[in-house]
Amino acid sequence: MQPTILKLFYLGLLAITIVWGGGAVAEAQPDPNRIEYWRSRFRELKPAEDPRVQKAHDIFQRLIQVAGRRSDVHPKLFIIQNGRWDITLPIALSQGWIVLSKRVLDICYREPNKGDDRLAFILGHELSHQLLGDVWHLRFFQGVANDRLAQHLLDDVRHQFSKTEHVLARELRADESGIIYATMAGFDPHAIITEDNRVNFFVDWVRALNPGFPADQLHPTLRQRAEELKAHLRRVVDQTALFQAGLWWYYAGDYPQAIQAFTQFRSLFPSREVIHNLATSHHRLALQMYRAWKPGQSPVPFQMSMAIDPETRASKIYQMNRTARFRSLSEPVDRETLFRQHLDQAIQLYNEALQLERSYVASARNLGNALIVRGIQGTGADRQADLSEAVMRLSRALKYKSTDAAILTTLGVAFYYEGRIDRAKTYLQQARSLAPGHAAPICNLGQIAQREDRHTETQHYQRQCQQLRSAHSMPPSAARHLSPEHLQELVIGDYIPSHWQTQKRSTFELNSNAYYRLETYAPGITTLTRSGEIIMAMAHPDYPGQSGHGIRVGSSGHDVLASYGPPTRRLLTTNGQSWSYDARGIAFQLTNHRVVSWLIYPETLSR
Structure with a gap:
């Protein structure tokens, strides 16, 4: 040279x-x-x-x-x-x-x-x-x-x-x-x-x-x-460790903490994925605020992909007193204001993610959902503007992914609220054809039939809706048990077995409030600790063990449902889904309907 x-x-x-x-x-x-x-x-x-x-x-x-x-x-x-x-x-x-x-x-x-x-x-x-x-x-x-x-x-x-x-x-x-x-x-x-x-x-x-x-x-x-x-x-x-921790809090349902982590990471790296996850955290927190504002009610009586699943325990409101930025919900607060503030923030952030990439379907789908929620909670011109924008955004998303049943379902709901009932039914029927195992299109068609006083059709759809729901429903099993030999038995807040060798270690500070450490160990496990105590742990694709109910990396989604029943939340990710089980403090990440990792978190995170 x-x-x-x-x-x-x-x-x-x-x-x-x-x-x-x-x-x-x-x-x-x-x-x-x-x-x-x-x-x-x-x-x-x-x-x-x-x-x-x-x-x-x-x-x-x-x-x-x-x-x-x-x-x-x-x-x-x-x-x-x-x-x-x-x-x-x-x-x-x-x-x-x-x-x-x-x-x-x-x-x-x-x-x-x-x-x-x-x-x-x-x-x-x-x-x-x-x-x-x-x-x-x-x-x-x-x-x-x-x-x-x-x-x-x-x-x-x-x-x-x-x-x-x-x-x-x-x-x-x-x-x-x-x-x-x-x-x-x-x-x-x-x-x-x-x-x-x-x-x-x-x-x-x-x-x-x-x-x-x-x-x-x-x-x-x-x-x-x-x-x-x-x-x-x-x-x-260290900062990417902050992003990883934000994802874990997101999977665990601790949205206030996830919001803090993603917001801090966004200042370093404002990618579409970070902005989308930040928006989704605000979106889900807004829905929690709605249910705290109006217990027992849903902001939208129809089912959409982003809406919290019917199995979500609406009575569990996430405490927000972990930092000075959030006040505890035990204090007197205007929950309607919190609902609207978080929803507005989510809409703004979804728009920012779409400015980075117009074809980012995940943000377009969620944006349409959020606009529908805000629209039907509004009045007059504001209501119509949000619903019209939801139709426009979802229709544009269909050009990038024409066979997305979730988009079609949400678009059907948007058309219904715009008064275009026939188009709503058409899109819901398309979603039903593309995803015959999904309950949402069927249940929504049943809702429309009921509102139109078509009793026989209503009963038909409701029966199918119930069958699809019950197919994924199982009685709750016993709480998990923990011991040092396997990840599913790792005692949160206790210790790391001495034979685990540390491979990587990263430390980050969150809002000048607390120091966290992310540590990866040889068996394919990463832990998040605060003040020396383990607060969460992740089993990676190379982890050789199994969960408390026998789930391994590579297990199918059907295996997870058979062992754990319906999840508390199904969160869309760029690579698939995350299924969270708050009662057991475990969240499985799935790609192509196969388990690729799982997270253990204390039950208090989701309360």
């Missing part, structure tokens, strides 16, 4: 470095910022040729789920087989494409146990460039040829070198975003760099490109990036 290349390598970890052989001369290429340029000159690497290709696409999709999309950017991945040049090629194109080469996969997986994590960081870095509009760095590396660059490219490089501080600032920003994306998607940031310098992927990358290059001669800007990233790493890891 020649000195010129090393000078250019200040962006080297996440830009193009091309080393030409055989005296090749750089040639100006037409439209290298378009994917057609790369497709016409390089053969795409297929999963059948290299299993790492499918893994790369899977990792990329996980990162997109976390990072979101811009309305004008739809990230896509194109992986090339190394051609007549030796190419190391992660690059973001203006069309939304990220081009990767087989050489990147080779470098990332030189240490197989760190391969997924390192590839996630590289893809996260390039994804950050896409979402921030930083596709400028393409121009730097259209060709590097042993000091025989085309003159116009050299001039461009020299011009850009005069802006090194700006370039470095952008790369550092992308580094930090890449670490955040990767960590939030479940990858290990310590595979990139560690505080003790035992791991430094920047050095590994240089050595992979030039095996004889001494690490102590690393270009100063690369050293700076490594040191900056190391300095940021602790803060980033």
Whole structure:
């Protein structure tokens, strides 16, 4: 590797470095910022040729789920087989494409146990460039040829070198975003760099490109990036621990605490997922406030996907005296005001999430639900405006996901309240056809039939509604029992067995109020502690044990229902659902109707 290349390598970890052989001369290429340029000159690497290709696409999709999309950017991945040049090629194109080469996969997986994590960081870095509009760095590396660059490219490089501080600032920003994306998607940031310098992927990358290059001669800007990233790493890891804890409180039904965690994390990383979870926490808390305001009543007599399930114990109102921001519900408060405030906040936040990505169906579905609730609790022009907007938002969401039974069900409810009864029935019937095992469309059709005094039809729908509900209903079982041998027997607030070895530890402060610690242990368990006491624990996909009622990672949703009965809450997540059982203090996370993890929390969190 020649000195010129090393000078250019200040962006080297996440830009193009091309080393030409055989005296090749750089040639100006037409439209290298378009994917057609790369497709016409390089053969795409297929999963059948290299299993790492499918893994790369899977990792990329996980990162997109976390990072979101811009309305004008739809990230896509194109992986090339190394051609007549030796190419190391992660690059973001203006069309939304990220081009990767087989050489990147080779470098990332030189240490197989760190391969997924390192590839996630590289893809996260390039994804950050896409979402921030930083596709400028393409121009730097259209060709590097042993000091025989085309003159116009050299001039461009020299011009850009005069802006090194700006370039470095952008790369550092992308580094930090890449670490955040990767960590939030479940990858290990310590595979990139560690505080003790035992791991430094920047050095590994240089050595992979030039095996004889001494690490102590690393270009100063690369050293700076490594040191900056190391300095940021602790803060980033701690803050992503805050996001993880927010999810746990969300699963456990402790919405006030989840709101605090997501709000604090949002100040660092305002992604669509964070904003959506913050909105959903406000939304669910608003519904709890309604039931405290009007005990025994529902804000909407129809069933919708976001509404708290009928099994939810409405009498349990979440205490909000954990911080100065929330007053205890035992004090005199205007619960109607709290209901409306939280609902307004949820609507505002759903809109913010949709501004980040118009096609984010989860937020569109929940927004339609919230608008219906606010509309039917309003009067006059405000009522009609909310209902009309709900119809518009849900109809738009159907364009992105036309077979979503939950959207169709909620849209049917919106049309009913607008007075368009026939359209309401049409959409509910469509939802019924798409999801014959779901009770909501059937029950809603029964509600309409009853309001229209169609007695025979009402009885028919109510009978079906009851059958579908009872199919998922089982008597409550005994409370869980805990012991140190297995996760389901871990005593919350007690201790960690001595044979568990700590793998990771992160600490965060919540609203200058309390310090929490997230610790991961070798058996596939992560705990959340406060003042040395365990308050929650999560079993991860690699946990080999089982829950108190025999549920393991990989168990089906039917197995969970058979063992635990109907959940207190079914929360939609970007990867599936979370089913919470407050009476037992356990919440299962399911993807493709299979258990991937579960959370244990004390019952007091949901009271």
